[in-house]
Amino acid sequence: MWKSVAAAPADSILGLTEAYKNDPNPHKVNLGVGVYMDNTGTTPILQCVKDAERILLGVEQSKSYLPISGDPQFGRQIQRLVFGEGSDIITNDRAATAHSPGGTGGLRIGAELIKRFRPEAATWISSPTWANHRGIFTAAGFPIKEYPYYDAASKGLRFEDLLATLNQVPAGDVVLLHACCHNPSGVDPDEDQWQKIAAVAADRGWLPFLDFAYQGLGVGIEADRTAVTAFAATGVDFFVASSFSKNFGLYNERTGAITVVSPTAEEKNIALSHLKATVRVCYSNPPAHGGLIVKTILSEPTLEAHWRQELAAMCGRIVAMRQALVDGLAARGVNQDFSYIKRQKGMFSFSGLADETVAWLRECKAIYVVGGGRINVAGLTSANIDYVCDSIAEALRQ
Ligand code: PMP
Numbered sequence: 001m002w003k004s005v006a007a008a009p010a011d012s013i014l015g016l017t018e019a020y021k022n023d024p025n026p027h028k029v030n031l032g033v034g035v036y037m038d039n040t041g042t043t044p045i046l047q048c049v050k051d052a053e054r055i056l057l058g059v060e061q062s063k064s065y066l067p068i069s070g071d072p073q074f075g076r077q078i079q080r081l082v083f084g085e086g087s088d089i090i091t092n093d094r095a096a097t098a099h100s101p102g103g104t105g106g107l108r109i110g111a112e113l114i115k116r117f118r119p120e121a122a123t124w125i126s127s128p129t130w131a132n133h134r135g136i137f138t139a140a141g142f143p144i145k146e147y148p149y150y151d152a153a154s155k156g157l158r159f160e161d162l163l164a165t166l167n168q169v170p171a172g173d174v175v176l177l178h179a180c181c182h183n184p185s186g187v188d189p190d191e192d193q194w195q196k197i198a199a200v201a202a203d204r205g206w207l208p209f210l211d212f213a214y215q216g217l218g219v220g221i222e223a224d225r226t227a228v229t230a231f232a233a234t235g236v237d238f239f240v241a242s243s244f245s246k247n248f249g250l251y252n253e254r255t256g257a258i259t260v261v262s263p264t265a266e267e268k269n270i271a272l273s274h275l276k277a278t279v280r281v282c283y284s285n286p287p288a289h290g291g292l293i294v295k296t297i298l299s300e301p302t303l304e305a306h307w308r309q310e311l312a313a314m315c316g317r318i319v320a321m322r323q324a325l326v327d328g329l330a331a332r333g334v335n336q337d338f339s340y341i342k343r344q345k346g347m348f349s350f351s352g353l354a355d356e357t358v359a360w361l362r363e364c365k366a367i368y369v370v371g372g373g374r375i376n377v378a379g380l381t382s383a384n385i386d387y388v389c390d391s392i393a394e395a396l397r398q
Contacts, residue, residue, distance in 0.1 A: 012131070016368050025366035027387055031379040032368045034183070036217075036246055036314055036347060039381045046249045048307040052296040060292070065285050068276040070099025070257075074291045077298035078257045081221070082212065082228060082240055089232055093265040096272035098258050098279055099286040103213045103243025104132065106258035110209060110239045111140035113260070113278045114174055118207070123174040124166075126150075128372070130183045133176055133211070142174065150185045155340035155352060157187050163196060171205030179240070180224040181214035181346020184374035188218065188345050194230040202234040213243040216311045217318065218345035235263055244294050246347070247311055253290025314378075318347060321380040328389030334396055341377075351375045357395045365391040 016032040035043045069075065075097035083089045100106035114121065123142040125133045126149035134144050147169075148161035169175060177197070182188055189197060201208045208231050218224045231238045237260075244255040260275055262268040279285065297303045326338045341349050353361070353373040361367040367388060369375050380388060 013370055016370060019362075020366075020368045023366050023368075027384075028366035028368070029379060029384045029388055030368050031375040031377075031388075032370045033379070034347065034376060035251060036249065036318075036378045037376075037381070038314075039317065039383075041379075041381050041383070043251070044249065046307065046310045048297050048303050048310055049248060049250065049293055051303060051306070052293045052300075055296055055300075056289075056292055063288070066099070066288050066291070068279050068285050069097065069272070070286045070291055071288075071295055073299060074099050074295040075257070077295055078242060079259065081215070081298065082225065082242060082257075082259060083232060084222065084225060084229070087229075087232060089261055094263065094268050095259050095261045096268050096275055097260075098275050099291045100241075100256045100258050100279075101254040101283065101287060102245060103211065103241050103256040104136065105254065105283075105286075106241035106243070106256040107133070107136050107209075107211060108140065109275070109278055109282060110241055110258045110260070111137050111142065111174075112282065113275055114207065114209075114239070115140050115142065116274065116278070118172055118174070121173045121207075122170075123176055123209075124169055124206075125176050126178065126182070128184060129176070129178070130211075137174075137176070145173075147175070149182070150187055150350065152350075152352075155187075155350070157189060157193070159189065159193055163200060166197060166200045166206070167204060169204060169206045173206045174209050175201070175206050176209045176211060177227065179210040179212040179215070179227040180218040181348070183213070183346070184348050184370070184372065185350045186341075186344025186346055186348050187350070189227070191226050191230070194227045195233075198227075198230040198234050198236075201231065201238075202236050208236070208238040210238065210240045212240050214246055214346045215242065216247045216308075217315050217347060220312065220315065221308065232261070237262055237267075244290065247314075248290075248294055248297070248307070250290045250293065253293065254287060255290030255294060318377050321377050321385070322349070324385050325377070325380060325389065328385055329392060332389055332393035334393050336396060347376050347378050349375050349377050353392070353395075357392075360395050360398070361391055365395075367391055 020030045123137040124145045127146040147165040148158040151158045215224045240259040242257040245251045260271045297307050351373045358369045
């Protein structure tokens with residue numbers, strides 16, 4: 001069957017991790033992979049997750065199937081997290097949530113669902129974006145178009161161009177937006193800009209699809225939902241794909257959610273029926289363990305408070321490492337201005353390093369950065385920050 005078939009290209013970021021693992025250099029640093037690491041360079045299991053697992057071990061009575069859209073209590077807790085307590089969307093019962101296998105699963109289910117009812121639509125993605133966005137929406141059958149986003153010259157947002165393009169998007173098309181912590185740039189619209197984007201969606205009639213993979217890792221749980229709140233206020237239909245890989249550290253449990261918001265509870269019920277029909281033919285019903293952990297933590301105030309602390313610590317460490325990198329480069333006499341790294345949000349940063357510098361850092365210093373210069377700030381630790389700053393300063397002097 002496969003003799004005459006060319007092999008699919010390897011995933012570039014995972015390929016980088018493979019190369020890193022095989023590198024014998026004792027000073028090697030992995031700034032490529034997209035997982036949080038603590039100050040010892042490990043990706044920890046949160047203490048609140050361990051506590052929830054201990055509780056589950058005692059109370060779980062059955063491994064029978066979950067409902068198609070997952071545990072209803074999980075769905076309620078996710079809506080509280082995504083929209084905030086007292087949101088009009090919750091009080092008016094306007095959202096349907098399905099527990100999905102990771103944020104990726106949520107994006108794909110959302111895409112499949114939209115494709116069934118908007119077969120002619122295109123999907124608009126930011127330039128640049130997380131590579132899998134193109135893959136997921138292409139696989140679901142959408143033509144892909146791009147809207148301007150990152151400005152390499154100013155290291156900021158091309159906001160006027162972005163807005164002008166979104167004003168031209170045909171009604172019914174899908175616009176995929178990073179709700180916070182844009183991957184790969186780390187550049188997010190501010191509150192006023194989100195309100196303007198949401199107003200364009202309401203005015204033009206395109207369908208906003210928010211990828212919410214990093215809630216709590218930008219500024220904090222509440223501050224990071226600015227985009228969601230802006231779209232919620234317009235009363236339009238929109239989609240939110242949540243991931244709990246990063247903010248609960250549940251990467252391999254494949255835990256996420258897809259939430260479909262409708263203008264009325266009646267429409268939501270119709271949306272929910274089709275959401276379930278879509279899940280049924282993709283994976284029938286979700287894997288339980290990760291969702292049960294999230295539900296247990298969010299249903300128990302002490303555990304939730306502990307989770308909030310642990311999440312705030314992860315977020316705080318990322319902010320501190322951004323600062324340490326900028327200060328470390330300045331202290332080594334690098335006269336290029338890197339202060340924009342401090343303004344970026346979330347785990348990722350477009351470092352502004354040229355491709356030749358990225359290649360040199362890898363070959364000569366065993367520092368692994370994704371092509372295009374994206375670094376995972378969480379890969380920096382107090383043990384490697386000096387080495388990384390020395391190496392970048394040396395590279396820039398050449
Ligand atoms: N969206 C973005 C922007 C991401 O960066 C990621 C993870 N790298 C995801 C979605 C998917 O996350 P998950 O691992 O939960 O599928």
